[in-house]
Amino acid sequence: MKVAQNDYFQQLIEMRNDEDARGLGVQLRQEGFTPVRRLLDRLRDYLRQFTDEEGEMALELLHYARTALPEPGQISPSWAHIWQEFERIIRTKMYTFRSIAVEEREGEWQVLLDNPHSNQNIAVYPALTFMEAIYLFAYFRTDMTRNEYIRLQKIATVMTVTGTDTDGL
Incomplete structure (x- = not known):
């Protein structure tokens, strides 16, 4: 059918x-x-x-x-x-x-959510494009509680180290 x-x-x-x-x-x-x-x-x-x-x-x-x-x-x-x-x-x-000016939108972005008055972990959404980041920023902003805050951040410098480096830097 x-x-x-x-x-x-x-x-x-x-x-x-x-x-x-x-x-x-x-x-x-x-x-x-x-x-x-x-x-x-x-x-x-x-x-x-x-x-x-x-x-x-x-x-x-x-x-x-x-x-x-x-x-x-x-x-x-x-x-x-x-x-x-x-x-x-x-x-x-x-x-x-x-x-945010168009010429400022290239690069890596992240969204951070926190409530400094609670013992919950900070939530971070890293390695996003501008379009991905602003959607998450807008989405999470719709349901925030009184003491929470949200940040939309452009990343200027990034260092990534994995846990497999046992000899240290």
Whole structure:
């Protein structure tokens, strides 16, 4: 049996009005969890990859997705706040694009998360491209607690030593 799959994300990209978005929402709710999950996965992938020039398009896609499914938490409780998370990611990435000049973006980047008032370890995501780093920066920023902080850092100098050097340096 061959099952036809609708590309709802492509429909979202081609969307031009709220009425079409509401129609898409009817289709998605009828088909249930899996198509909605695929749409959200594709939208998250888009959020990882969008560039400076595509920030407004990302906001527009989010608007239509939100119009199509105003309460995705009714399909899965884990999606109750997905639109707020996605909006924060978009706005943080747009802010970061405006804050860091294009000519400063080459090289290695890292993201660091810490809460100096807890005994949890510092989390560091090293050896990232600028695009990877700003997505993680935006993603983790959406769920920070009061005392946590996050840093987006460009690496100027790197020394890497492995544990296999038993004679020392």
